[in-house]
Amino acid sequence: MKLEINGVPVEDTYCEAFDGIYSRLLITAKHRWLLKKAAYGSTALPSTVFGESEGGVEKFVSPEETPDGRQGAIIQIWVQKTKNFKDVLMRELGKRIRQGILVVPTTRLFNATQSENYIDAEINVGRCGDGYEWEEEMWGRKVIRIPIMFGEFIIERYLGYAEGIAGGNVWFFCESEEAALEAGEAAVEALKNMEGVITSFDICSAGSxxxxxxxxxxxxxxxxxxxxxxxxxxxxxxxxGVKSIPEIVINGVNIEAVKKAMYVCLEVASKVDGVVKLSAGNYGGKLGQHKIYLKDIIEEYGE
Known part of the structure; x- marks a missing residue:
């Protein structure tokens, strides 16, 4: 059977995904521009291949969906699942929160991970109050109030982490850079409000x-x-005839979320003029713990 979506051929292959550890967090701020600065700044620079972390913005949420009644953004920070992942996660969360969120005026940070496993933010973030921080219960949560020059930074003390699936991906074979950008942007935009997934690179221009x-x-x-x-x-x-091959890399809280996101990307890209083939990247099955076959997700999610 010929594999295709909306008349665009799909290569009968698979993507190779990995077990990863993520922390799902909720940032709130007084103004939208401050919220976006914190959300995008704290999740920039994917670097898990160097033993560090990567992140992404899952979605923006309304004041009705946040503990403190302010506009918010849900982000995810990921590390590789290694023997010392908790130490790496502790270090990376501290770095990204302190340098990407705490320093943005009016921000607060809350846990958004459903898990029994937690990191104590008092150790890697709270202590930057130099001993002048204090703990209270606010909005039904235990928080640390850290005095800073602008006013204060409030962070929920216990931040959860859980195991998910990292590195799901799709490739678009395009006749031009313009088609590649249009297809990539359409895919990233389609995932913006999908629960539980991020695109850590958005449109990735350099597969390895x-x-x-x-x-x-x-x-x-x-x-x-x-x-x-x-x-x-x-x-x-x-x-x-192919001049550009963008990649969309997807991390998700479970394999079902990654599969659905992959299909959505393939489906929206197939409608873009200049996309001549759809595929995915793998390493010959040598590295990742999970193989996600394009044929299977098309059969599961296609009409």
Missing amino acids: KPETKYPEIGPTTNHYYCPTLKGKIPDSKVPE
């Missing part, structure tokens, strides 16, 4: 591969799929 000539610097370009190398290397896998 595990083998490299320079292991000391980490992952390098996936040269098989670089359009500018077609005709210059004998093993190019870029089809004729």
Whole structure:
């Protein structure tokens, strides 16, 4: 059976996803521009491949959905599932909260993770009050009030973490950069209000591969799929006429959320003129704990 969506061919392949650990957090602020600054600033720079963290904005929420009655944003911060993941998560949360949220005027931070596992924010964030911070119960939650020069920063003391699925992905083979940007933007936009998922890179322009000539610097370009190398290397896998291949990388609180998000991306991209093929990236099954087959998600979520 020919695999396609809206007449666009879909490669019969799979994406390779990984077990990861995430913390789902709720930021609130007095004004929208401050909220966006904190949400996007604290989740920028994906760096899990370097043993650090990555994040993304899941969705923005109304004042009716927040503890303190102010507008909010739900974000996710992810680390790799390793033996010392809790130490890494503690360090990374502290870094991103203190440098990306606390320093933005009027912000507050609350737990939004449904889990029995928690990190004590008093250790990695609360103590930046230099001993002048104090604990109270506000909005039915235990919070730490940290005095700062602008006024104060309020953070819920116990921030949850849980296990999820990281690195789900889809690829769009496009006839031009313009088509690639349109398809990528449509995919990211379609996921903005989907529960439980983030796109840590939004439109990712540079997929990588595990083998490299320079292991000391980490992952390098996936040269098989670089359009500018077609005709210059004998093993190019870029089809004729393809000028750009964007990737959408998806993390989700469970594999069902990732699968649904992948299908949504494929479906919306298939409607963009200039998208000639849909696919996904993997590492030959060598690295990830999960294989998500495009054929399976099309059968499950397609009409």
